[in-house]
Amino acid sequence: MDEISLKALAKINLGLDVTGLREDGYHEVRMVMQSIHLYDRVEMKKTKSPHIHVETNLYYLPVDENNLVYQAAKLMKDEFKIKEGVRITLRKFIPVAAGMAGGSSDAAAVLVGMNRMFNLGLKQNKLMELGQRLGADVPFCVMRGTALAEGIGEKLTALPPMPRCPILIAKPAVVVSTKQVYEQLKLNDSTKHPDIDSIIENIRQKNLRGVAEHMENILETVTVRQYPVIREIKALMKSNGALNAVMSGSGPTVFGLYQNEKEIRGAYDALKQSGLAKNVYTSEIHNNRR
Numbered sequence: 001m002d003e004i005s006l007k008a009l010a011k012i013n014l015g016l017d018v019t020g021l022r023e024d025g026y027h028e029v030r031m032v033m034q035s036i037h038l039y040d041r042v043e044m045k046k047t048k049s050p051h052i053h054v055e056t057n058l059y060y061l062p063v064d065e066n067n068l069v070y071q072a073a074k075l076m077k078d079e080f081k082i083k084e085g086v087r088i089t090l091r092k093f094i095p096v097a098a099g100m101a102g103g104s105s106d107a108a109a110v111l112v113g114m115n116r117m118f119n120l121g122l123k124q125n126k127l128m129e130l131g132q133r134l135g136a137d138v139p140f141c142v143m144r145g146t147a148l149a150e151g152i153g154e155k156l157t158a159l160p161p162m163p164r165c166p167i168l169i170a171k172p173a174v175v176v177s178t179k180q181v182y183e184q185l186k187l188n189d190s191t192k193h194p195d196i197d198s199i200i201e202n203i204r205q206k207n208l209r210g211v212a213e214h215m216e217n218i219l220e221t222v223t224v225r226q227y228p229v230i231r232e233i234k235a236l237m238k239s240n241g242a243l244n245a246v247m248s249g250s251g252p253t254v255f256g257l258y259q260n261e262k263e264i265r266g267a268y269d270a271l272k273q274s275g276l277a278k279n280v281y282t283s284e285i286h287n288n289r290r
């Protein structure tokens with residue numbers, strides 16, 4: 001196999017809690033991660049020359065070692081002493097710096113692609129272990145489906161599939177820095193934490209409404225204060241039929257879960273008309289693991 005084309009799926013956080021701060025400065029989290037059917041396209045081709053060549057449709061993304069796909073290819077080349085090179089064409093559709101793990105998912109796709117193209121025979125666990133070196137979200141992006149992420153996000157426990165439903169996604173035109181959001185998060189004894197266990201229990205019971213009712217993201221306490229537009233988008237989604245709407249990751253993207261296509265169509269139009277979000281997409285739960 002000399003070339004391969006892969007989908008790199010985005011993720012949403014059905015719940016995101018921060019439980020503490022480690023001595024090394026990283027935050028301890030408990031998050032329910034869910035793959036969705038919004039994806040970047042990663043095309044890879046073997047080359048005789050040893051170089052890693054990256055091209056992308058987004059002019060402002062780096063194509064050198066600062067791009068996560070480059071880092072993933074380099075990691076595999078170094079680790080398994082691969083002499084040939086690779087040409088990677090990255091077509092981005094997942095919004096960038098949005099809390100949807102776009103870069104991490106692209107990197108995961110490259111790990112999977114290199115494994116197949118160069119017949120390395122690596123098991124998924126090994127790819128997840130390698131992925132952890134590139135970023136805390138990469139192991140989940142290798143695995144996909146529904147999972148509980150703990151530790152700094154790298155300790156994964158697979159969960160049963162989330163009930164399927166249409167999802168509305170909106171990214172307002174504001175820029176948030178993941179690092180700053182975590183730094184500004186204030187936790188004390190009276191902090192109200194999201195009920196992650198109830199989300200998991202409702203996933204087990206295949207109760208979509210129950211999952212939606214408990215969806216919460218503790219990082220909204222930081223971002224909503226800074227960017228009230230996040231609250232406005234949530235409110236608009238809910239007043240247009242969403243079972244619930246929350247921010248994904250460190251934001252600023254907001255997603256809403258819906259019960260049927262008719263409702264989501266109306267909400268999509270209302271959101272577009274409101275001008276609150278630059279990018280609006282409809283998507284759905286993606287449950288297949290690799």
Ligand code: ATP
Pocket residue numbers: 061062066067068069090095096097098099100101102103104106107137178249250
């Ligand atoms: P997360 O949900 O893990 O916080 P994110 O959605 O906030 O991820 P990404 O879209 O993955 O963020 O990218 C954040 C930054 O990483 C961008 O500003 C970009 O410069 C850099 N980057 C490197 N490689 C990529 C890539 N393949 N796709 C997108 N961004 C990339």
